[in-house]
Amino acid sequence: MITDEIKVLAFDTFGTVTDWFTGISGIVGGTVPGVDAGDFARQWRARYAPILARVESGELPWRGLDDLQTETLHDTATHFGITIADDDAARLVRAWREIPGWPDAAAGLARLRTRFTVCALSNGSVALLTTMAKRNGFGWDFIGGSDLWHHYKPAREVYCGIAELMEVRPDQVMMVATHQSDLDAARGFGLRTAFIERPLEWGGAVKDDSGSPHNDFHASDLNDLAAQLIPHTTSLR
Amino acid sequence: MITDEIKVLAFDTFGTVTDWFTGISGIVGGTVPGVDAGDFARQWRARYAPILARVESGELPWRGLDDLQTETLHDTATHFGITIADDDAARLVRAWREIPGWPDAAAGLARLRTRFTVCALSNGSVALLTTMAKRNGFGWDFIGGSDLWHHYKPAREVYCGIAELMEVRPDQVMMVATHQSDLDAARGFGLRTAFIERPLEWGGAVKDDSGSPHNDFHASDLNDLAAQLIPHTTSLR
Incomplete structure (x- = not known):
């Protein structure tokens, strides 16, 4: 599987x-x-x-x-x-x-962390992401900020860099994002991809949440992603 | 203070x-x-x-x-x-x-994390430290592994590197270790220092836990360090 x-x-x-x-x-x-x-x-x-x-x-x-x-x-x-x-x-x-997490984010990450290593992989700096995590209760196993590589997504160095630091192959990493361009780049470097719907990302403005059929997973939020990735716990939690 | x-x-x-x-x-x-x-x-x-x-x-x-x-x-x-x-x-x-945490470690880190940003700063790799943390319930805000800098302590790049990633001055970082040589190096680069006694580190063999008088703090374990650094909570928790 x-x-x-x-x-x-x-x-x-x-x-x-x-x-x-x-x-x-x-x-x-x-x-x-x-x-x-x-x-x-x-x-x-x-x-x-x-x-x-x-x-x-x-x-x-x-x-x-x-x-x-x-x-x-x-x-x-x-x-x-x-x-x-x-x-x-x-x-x-x-x-x-100091921006707020989506209501499902902290709980969804905690659930996913029971089975996977969960990392931030962001164009924010490590310090920015650390503050964001502390304010929102995000329990990252590791924070991959752009200052680790001095590169911004969609650069190869970022996607391949997290696989290297985690000592796994790129196809053992799944990029999770609400931006198809991020996922398309990740897939191009060998990562798996999961699209998260965030229809309100731009406030009331239109956002395309259809996601590419090439994505490995498509979820309505992080709890839904956890339910798909850790199905045994779906009915229990 | x-x-x-x-x-x-x-x-x-x-x-x-x-x-x-x-x-x-x-x-x-x-x-x-x-x-x-x-x-x-x-x-x-x-x-x-x-x-x-x-x-x-x-x-x-x-x-x-x-x-x-x-x-x-x-x-x-x-x-x-x-x-x-x-x-x-x-x-x-x-x-x-997969080595075990000291009995006080996970709880002490959790307590310290309520007030400070707590980072691993180790000669282990990020992946090694991530596995260690997951097995022991260490809730790091960030993991500073040697592969981030391609340097090993007591190299300057490691001590100053964590301050840079955290976007703070070196004197806003306190190195916490049971090895005086690590603390002496950290102090040389401007960090504060706290010595933790681990008399059983080498099993039954002799270990010098006296610590230098130049250290800013000296604690018997991480709970003691938390009591010294966050005194208001000492009697409550």
Whole structure:
């Protein structure tokens, strides 16, 4: 059975285990006057993947995520025709450490951890992810942050790096994410994939949660994933 | 107060949170006939620090801990005038992942984790330390294994590396160990230090648990350390 071959579950964090929209729009609402907080949060988040891609392409040198998020925050403010003071910017960037987990996340991870090694595998830094975990009760076995490799997903170094650190083959690792692009990259490097539906990731905005038929698993949340991966316990817990 | 300045506790593992003597002498007794298992375990362990030092000096290229432990295992067998088959050697090296925690370790770490970020900072690999943690219920916030830096303590890269990953200053990290040499190195790089008494680390053999007066804390075990660092909870828990 495939579940016997999988040893490690590697989780995307922003969107998959945490609800960045609620966390970031909330602090934007209290910090940035005169804008629609939800729109501002979405515009900021929309600038995330592109700037990471510029680092991975070599156009920009390696920089930590907080630094990149500061730059995209100011870009977002410009888009809205406003400016943000440095101390407010620092608070807003810091807020990505404090975004809430989805209601099922901590319990689902705890259940999955009884059978698998559960790791964060995120473009956040180790320190960011450690704070996020402590605030939300996420019991990671290991935290794979982008500063371990100085690379951002979808870079090979990240996906293969977690397999190497866990001393398993890539096909013994399953990437778990609500972003098909993350899973497609992971599969390209030999990992298994599980899609998690997070229809509210972007607040009320449309999100495609259909997932690719190439994924090994498709789950409505982490409890559903646990039920599929550890079926014997489904009826017991 | 010093405890307000400390953010991260970095724990040595072999000897400080786990009882390698009991674990290793136990498996030696069941695997290597014709030797005193305790003596064999001590002789093997005595070859640990010297071979790591040869890597750090540049005499040997970087190699993972399992590989080095395999070499010192065969050296130890030679010392006893015996040979060990490869599959037995693999089992014995693997046994370092499965050594038991000291009775106070899991509970003490859990208590310390309520106030501090608790990390393993060990010459073991991340995978080794992850297995060790799962078997013993150690709830690390982060696991700092030697393969993150390709360096072994007492190298600067390890001590300063954990501060960097945690995004704190070295003096906001306290190294916790039962080996004064580890603490002396950590202090040299600006970390705080706490000595933990483990009089049975080498089985019945003599171990110096006096600790240096330069250490910031000296504790009889991890519960005692928690009582000293989180005094308000001492009488409650």
